[in-house]
Amino acid sequence: MAARRLRYAMIGGGPGAMIGPIHRLAARLDDRWELVAGALSSDPARAARGAVECRIAPERSHADWRALIASEAARGEDRIDAVVIVTPNHLHAAPAVAALEAGFHVICDKPIAATLSDALAIERAAHAAKRAFVLTHTYSGYPMVRMMRAMVSEGRLGTIRTIQLQYAQDWLARTIETGDNKQAAWRTDPARSGAGGALGDIGTHAYHLGGFVTGLQAEAVFSDLSAFGEGRTLDDNAHILLRYAGGAKGMMWLSQIAPGKGNQLRIGVYGSEAGVEWDQENPNQLRYTVIGAPSVTLERGGPGGLGGDATRTPAHHPEGYLEAFAQLYSDAADLIVGFDDPDASGQASMLPGIEDGIEGLRFVAGAVAAHAAERWIERTNWG
């Protein structure tokens, strides 16, 4: 791939951050992106330190994201192509809107925002500016997840009947947010996370995955939310039922308090002809069963093999989370390079975007409402 590397600036992700460094690793892997500017922290000292670590030139490092955008917008040919936003949820919308209005593409960590109105503001800005907005639902970058999606769309499962979703962790089993764990602190704080706790943090991933794989739209939700951690107001465990278009039923368990669960995101899709299952902690395989036949283990192949081109290593040389994340960055590069091209590639069309972000927040709103009302809430009443 001899095309030039795209240039990006990062907002958030300074020293001590969790997801910022992951974005940088992922952006680098396929050599399509170059980090050249940033507002890595609102604390000037941290911002400067982060810039040194990331080899960002001092004149392109800022503590204020507004200054960053203004400064980049004023540059010539070497200005950034895109802004990557990795701040806490409630700080996504303002820089995203500003970046879009300044003509930059935006890549944003999930969930899209803490509130639906923020998300809708981003949507308006992106449409107005005709710029790309990519939401990093990482798990949709895994080759075997994309293979599941292809299997469903090719009809290999028949009519979908039930979708089992699980995203279970245990890192909030104790109330660590009262200590100095910043990740726990903002994720359990409604002011910074929004109406959902586990719902927003991991539920949006699981919900997106269900739609991504099956292509089905959820039409109603029921939920039973719990906040087991002492003093917590946001859910840390959620039991959710879904009804999809076409009669498929779904079930989702979200937990951040289940001892023994690390990052156990699982999906099983069962149709009238076959079933297929995937587990994020063993991501290079699918278990696939046609009714009446023995179960088959489908292993990710090398590039061009099972799992398609969304892979880099030969079969049986395991890939993981960074490679899935990198796939989104490569796809985003394709999308941006071809943004004005009406024949954008199908690969790019798999990228999660604004619609997915809004849908995720609607799901959170629906689940919160269903819990409160103790009844099914139709999608027309989600948020």
Add this chain to the structure above:
Amino acid sequence: MAARRLRYAMIGGGPGAMIGPIHRLAARLDDRWELVAGALSSDPARAARGAVECRIAPERSHADWRALIASEAARGEDRIDAVVIVTPNHLHAAPAVAALEAGFHVICDKPIAATLSDALAIERAAHAAKRAFVLTHTYSGYPMVRMMRAMVSEGRLGTIRTIQLQYAQDWLARTIETGDNKQAAWRTDPARSGAGGALGDIGTHAYHLGGFVTGLQAEAVFSDLSAFGEGRTLDDNAHILLRYAGGAKGMMWLSQIAPGKGNQLRIGVYGSEAGVEWDQENPNQLRYTVIGAPSVTLERGGPGGLGGDATRTPAHHPEGYLEAFAQLYSDAADLIVGFDDPDASGQASMLPGIEDGIEGLRFVAGAVAAHAAERWIERTNWG
């Protein structure tokens, strides 16, 4: 164990039956039981053929279970101690009541009956006759399931927060009941199975398992039932939420139409201190995780080791379904031998009985009602 073998008669379970032979194998394994009489089929020829295969003397074989009970009641010292009932659900109550009234103990396949009124009739008969009634919820006989129960009751999990239950199969993925599959035919027929399809057939097992392991009583149920098989009226897939006493939440997936699922009964219990998981298809192990510590694989030991005395083989020599079933028969023998003893053993107290049977039917009724009403149904309104 030098005590005499107990004698039993079997009702149902003739040539072609599925669960009858399993009961006979299980009863034989530990040498506590002897099959001496039967009404194996209402078809005289089949009953006679079955009797020969089972080495039942011709004079103790009948086609009519009433004749069996009358005949045995009239015998002297060598008469049976107990009746084992393995007919379809709607045919449990009448022989059970008659056997109890004749002074025999009863061992009955689950669910206890097709209707709650039938179950209550059995309860009255057992109380009046002061005879034992044992319900074969097989999975409670597995050593590692009993170990889970002990771990919970010893407080090793802390306060229980969430219980994940799954019982998934695929044998009804196609509508085989329209062919000559008798098992499928009666299980999909409300007249013979009762109000629940998968709910009654496998849901009662999963529901019992949740209560058995945690000692918690369910207080409310919500459900979303489906009948995916063409023409089916009973549920073949169920998504169920539970609320337990003390604030624990439960989730249950039941399916008989999920391709790739054989007999996948799984339970995970997650508390404030630790979590533990078990899988029927790999029954000799538990996965146990204390918060912050690595996951441990607890393997069933030999007799007296991990898993206690409910086992027969040295550690690492796998046991399975028959051994779990046999455990119920051994425990039933203990129960019956000590029936007039007020100090009956704790082991025996683990045996599922009438209360469990009634509780199971109430659960089915509650889940059916919750589905119809689309709201939580409190246990006071379960049937």
Add this chain to the structure above:
Amino acid sequence: MAARRLRYAMIGGGPGAMIGPIHRLAARLDDRWELVAGALSSDPARAARGAVECRIAPERSHADWRALIASEAARGEDRIDAVVIVTPNHLHAAPAVAALEAGFHVICDKPIAATLSDALAIERAAHAAKRAFVLTHTYSGYPMVRMMRAMVSEGRLGTIRTIQLQYAQDWLARTIETGDNKQAAWRTDPARSGAGGALGDIGTHAYHLGGFVTGLQAEAVFSDLSAFGEGRTLDDNAHILLRYAGGAKGMMWLSQIAPGKGNQLRIGVYGSEAGVEWDQENPNQLRYTVIGAPSVTLERGGPGGLGGDATRTPAHHPEGYLEAFAQLYSDAADLIVGFDDPDASGQASMLPGIEDGIEGLRFVAGAVAAHAAERWIERTNWG
């Protein structure tokens, strides 16, 4: 199966024994056998106590196995059909020969004897008496092991190229034989076990399994034996190479000192067209891969399904060690009932017998010689 139960006497297996109770459970499971006599211990008090526990009539219980055989030989129609021998290795031959000479069939725990000359004496006695001799290589009773054998013989693997055998345990990781562990004491004592330690105790199982599954004869052996336990003279870890007829190569790891290994018997057979693998600790499955196709998980079916008739429970209801053992007893019953019939069933022909016992001891002798000589030893020089 309405034929009469066969009657047997047990020699060894009194209170405190490990394998004797397993034989009794296995013999009982399929209702083809009845224990009616015994010399369960050479200690009269233990013999008597064992007889009570096993419901053996006092007059048919002895402390001296010679008295047992004489007494049974003198009985009328109700005398035993067979003798089951579960004493330590060096005490197999004398009662086996005596029982055969008295006209009884013999079922004997493995290895056949502590010395080759003892084994040959048994062979002569069996041939002279025209009685059956069955050696309980338990693992050949597992349905999925038999399925592997069928797959190989049907050519589904092509020409066999390599056979990987592993039997690893850890129960002798510490030198527990110096304490009161009787099992450890006789197994580490050359006077009671013979020339092989792990070789005789578990190596004969693994070696038999390789031949049973592939039908190939080993033609040369090389080995590296170790006795890691302090003061041990017999091997507790063995690394063995094999060359089979037709060019296939084999590799075998035996260990009783490998921490983390319980009873990990595994076999993998790889041919020119496909490979297949089995693991005793997960015995209801095979992993099968045809070159170029995804791996398939073959699950044991119910009776008549995958795994054939050597099974009792429906698919996905796990069977284990006792069921495999019981299969040998059922097959032995078939063999004995049809013993004078030249058209003995194929099923029975799978039963390990004298030839297998002698072959096992020759393997031990060959491995011991190869270790000493540090070179390949051809089978013509095995013992």
Add this chain to the structure above:
Amino acid sequence: MAARRLRYAMIGGGPGAMIGPIHRLAARLDDRWELVAGALSSDPARAARGAVECRIAPERSHADWRALIASEAARGEDRIDAVVIVTPNHLHAAPAVAALEAGFHVICDKPIAATLSDALAIERAAHAAKRAFVLTHTYSGYPMVRMMRAMVSEGRLGTIRTIQLQYAQDWLARTIETGDNKQAAWRTDPARSGAGGALGDIGTHAYHLGGFVTGLQAEAVFSDLSAFGEGRTLDDNAHILLRYAGGAKGMMWLSQIAPGKGNQLRIGVYGSEAGVEWDQENPNQLRYTVIGAPSVTLERGGPGGLGGDATRTPAHHPEGYLEAFAQLYSDAADLIVGFDDPDASGQASMLPGIEDGIEGLRFVAGAVAAHAAERWIERTNWG
């Protein structure tokens, strides 16, 4: 990490290559390296095409590696720091020696060379030039492999008793080298690969892993080599026994013809106190068992957690082959930056180098000799 990126040139690895692109991905991941020059192919057109794809400036791209080295040596401050060699085995030595003599560090794919004399020539050149030579035994870069090594060196396993090594594949199960598979063609050709087939290609990895994890030196080898592929002269399956210093015994299965095996590299190390196991296809976990305690699953933690700093993602977000490879490149950067510093980091000391390369070839020579002689060969006679 604000230090400048190191610059490298690649020799080999042009369009169609397998391992060259992997090196480039790995070098990029941690942002310590920059590809600036190359002789990607001896075919000028392919070299040029590769250079465009890799964004190498035309004036720094060559078809002749001699021209590359001369040209880079003549450059000023922006010249390369190191040369990466990814040609077939027999073409490693000449460019390595030349690069070292020109003052460049060298990173070379394994095995070090096709012949021992070539390897010794590299050794002389590196010592004379005082430049670093890094051999990419990728598997030593996995965090959990490094954790195993630490566990052994801390004595957590006690005295090592047995080491089980397995590296099994199936990609040469058919004789694909007769078609157009270039990878298969050179690997099965003694002129290009050296004396070992599977021995050199995967055996050197497994052998290195055994020594890397345990710190033990092998002192004798025995082997049984096979060439099952029709017309093949080099081994495609090898059964190998090892004796290590201190009395530990080893066993190694190598195969490239075992159907169902993808890239199954496994190691188990069993000591007097505990055992630990690792599987390349599930690389984020160890199974660890202290005698008498239940087995524990040790999961790779995030940076600074279990597995130390050789990791990039939070726990339970799987890493794979590229990350392990990248670790070698990061360690190599540390090594090179600190090359003149006598206090080079311990991390860097884990890097495989010339000694490991020579040791690997000696192992191949020893195993080939042992097979021919049919006896143990002491390490003093390895090549």
